[in-house]
Amino acid sequence: xxxxxxxxxxxxxxxxxxxxxxxxxxxxxxxxxxxxxxxxxxxxxxxxxxxxxxxxxxxxxxxxxxxxxxxxxxxxxxxxxxxxxxxxxxxxxxxxxxxxxxxxxxxxxxxxxxxxxxxxxxxxxxxxxxxxxxxxxxxxxxxxxxxxxxxxxxxxxxxxxxxxxxxxxxxxxxxxxxxxxxxxxxxxxxxxxxxxxxxxxxxxxxxxxxxxxxxxxxxxxxxxxxxxxxxxxxxxxxxxxxxxxxxxxxxxxxxxxxxxxxxxxxxxxxxxxxxxxxxxxxxxxxxxxxxxxxxxxxxxxxxxxxxxxxxxxxxxxx
Amino acid sequence: xxxxxxxxxxxxxxxxxxxxxxxxxxxxxxxxxxxxxxxxxxxxxxxxxxxxxxxxxxxxxxxxxxxxxxxxxxxxxxxxxxxxxxxxxxxxxxxxxxxxxxxxxxxxxxxxxxxxxxxxxxxxxxxxxxxxxxxxxxxxxxxxxxxxxxxxxxxxxxxxxxxxxxx
Numbered sequence: 001x002x003x004x005x006x007x008x009x010x011x012x013x014x015x016x017x018x019x020x021x022x023x024x025x026x027x028x029x030x031x032x033x034x035x036x037x038x039x040x041x042x043x044x045x046x047x048x049x050x051x052x053x054x055x056x057x058x059x060x061x062x063x064x065x066x067x068x069x070x071x072x073x074x075x076x077x078x079x080x081x082x083x084x085x086x087x088x089x090x091x092x093x094x095x096x097x098x099x100x101x102x103x104x105x106x107x108x109x110x111x112x113x114x115x116x117x118x119x120x121x122x123x124x125x126x127x128x129x130x131x132x133x134x135x136x137x138x139x140x141x142x143x144x145x146x147x148x149x150x151x152x153x154x155x156x157x158x159x160x161x162x163x164x165x166x167x168x169x170x171x172x173x174x175x176x177x178x179x180x181x182x183x184x185x186x187x188x189x190x191x192x193x194x195x196x197x198x199x200x201x202x203x204x205x206x207x208x209x210x211x212x213x214x215x216x217x218x219x220x221x222x223x224x225x226x227x228x229x230x231x232x233x234x235x236x237x238x239x240x241x242x243x244x245x246x247x248x249x250x251x252x253x254x255x256x257x258x259x260x261x262x263x264x265x266x267x268x269x270x271x272x273x274x275x276x277x278x279x280x281x282x283x284x285x286x287x288x289x290x291x292x293x294x295x296x297x298x299x300x301x302x303x304x305x306x307x308x309x310x311x312x313x314x315x316x317x318x
Numbered sequence: 319x320x321x322x323x324x325x326x327x328x329x330x331x332x333x334x335x336x337x338x339x340x341x342x343x344x345x346x347x348x349x350x351x352x353x354x355x356x357x358x359x360x361x362x363x364x365x366x367x368x369x370x371x372x373x374x375x376x377x378x379x380x381x382x383x384x385x386x387x388x389x390x391x392x393x394x395x396x397x398x399x400x401x402x403x404x405x406x407x408x409x410x411x412x413x414x415x416x417x418x419x420x421x422x423x424x425x426x427x428x429x430x431x432x433x434x435x436x437x438x439x440x441x442x443x444x445x446x447x448x449x450x451x452x453x454x455x456x457x458x459x460x461x462x463x464x465x466x467x468x469x470x471x472x473x474x475x476x477x478x479x480x481x482x483x484x485x
Contacts, residue, residue, distance in 0.1 A: 072342075072344075074345075075344065075345075075348070078348075105367065106362075106367040106440065106442075107367070107442060107443070108367045108368055108370075108371045108443065111368070111371035111372065111375055112371050112374075114375055114379075115371055115374035115375035115378070115379050117379075118374075118375055118378075118379025118380060118383075119374070119378060119379050121379075121383055122348075122351070122383070122386075125383065125386055125387075125390070126344075126348075128390070129344055129386075129390050137390060137393065140390060141387065141390055141391060144383050144384075144386060144387040144390070145387065147383060148380060148383055148384060148387070151379070151380060155375075168368075168443050
């Protein structure tokens with residue numbers, strides 16, 4: 001197979017698996033939440049409820065595609081598209097296994113992925129603004145402020161890894177973890193990255209932009225049908241993205257004994273996704289000012305300390 | 319690579335034109351985001367991948383979000399858009415446009431005579447860092463001083479209202 005053909009096969013394969021995973025996770029999450037909350041969850045359609053995804057899809061596709069007359073039409077349509085594309089684009093640089101992955105982008109894979117996560121906030125902000133609805137606007141404002149705050153630690157938390165590996169190239173970072181996963185020396189960075197990643201894709205406990213208890217549904221109040229579906233699937237793709245980046249940066253990527261590399265990557269990915277869902281099942285939603293204070297007063301100093309300590313130790317070991 | 323450069327340069331120019339002519343502030347900012355992303359692609363095609371990533375991450379991903387945040391908080395409605403359209407009358411922009419065109423002609427004439435790209439080769443993250451903390455150290459430190467001043471100012475303006483005397 002020629003280089004172009006294998007590249008295309010890679011790109012399409014990863015795209016199809018991701019969208020499928022995003023849709024499948026809607027069912028997996030509800031079953032897991034049911035398990036942890038001592039109830040069943042969707043278990044009626046197909047074996048163990050697997051076909052619930054198909055039922056949801058059919059329902060959501062046949063709903064009326066409704067744009068409110070008071071909305072800003074262009075931005076209203078653009079927002080759900082950004083929600084999916086920005087996060088899908090970030091996967092272009094995630095190295096799944098040797099030979100599987102779209103590109104390494106001249107060794108700037110990590111900043112590219114961070115930039116795409118940063119751009120994904122436009123989906124929430126635009127949806128909130130374009131809906132011309134007070135609840136949506138508040139949700140959009142919260143999303144913008146939250147993203148700006150937590151993006152700082154998202155970037156700072158991975159810089160320790162970059163210092164240790166000496167590269168922004170994700171494949172080089174995985175290769176540098178052959179002896180020891182960075183989750184061990186960079187345990188603070190790992191925790192900060194997970195928390196900041198959750199905030200970046202606004203998952204509970206950081207889902208203040210769509211807090212149902214106060215903002216109805218926040219930025220997507222006015223959305224229905226497949227446009228809402230794109231926000232929904234986009235959120236799950238975000239979970240997979242943050243988990244995949246955490247696996248690559250801190251858990252040794254595809255490295256592992258005995259089993260094939262692809263399987264190792266998927267096992268680590270599944271464990272982290274499970275952890276993310278468990279966080280939703282276990283944690284309450286904080287108040288908005290608590291969220292901001294936690295970010296700036298606890299996470300920022302910790303990230304800076306971690307960075308300084310890593311730099312000092314690396315310099316001393318030279 | 320040359321085609322990618324030309325396309326993204328044209329996109330950047332057109333988007334920037336729309337930044338000026340759009341009558342709604344949020345639309346103008348969105349065009350500015352597109353323009354910044356196009357400039358990032360231009361950087362990439364010119365062999366500066368790290369600068370391209372930073373352009374997308376810092377300008378398009380963070381600073382523009384801040385702009386949009388402020389515009390959304392003010393929640394300008396239809397009246398603001400109407401006022402903006404009034405300001406776009408030819409008599410407002412004709413004078414500056416003629417002057418700018420003269421500058422553009424001059425620029426094009428100079429570009430026509432220039433030979434080849436100023437720099438070849440790829441500038442990776444390591445080279446950028448070495449430059450920032452080598453020859454440009456003073457500029458970096460001055461920028462950090464400026465940011466510190468901004469931080470202190472913001473803290474002063476945003477200090478808790480509870481400590482102020484009763485009105």
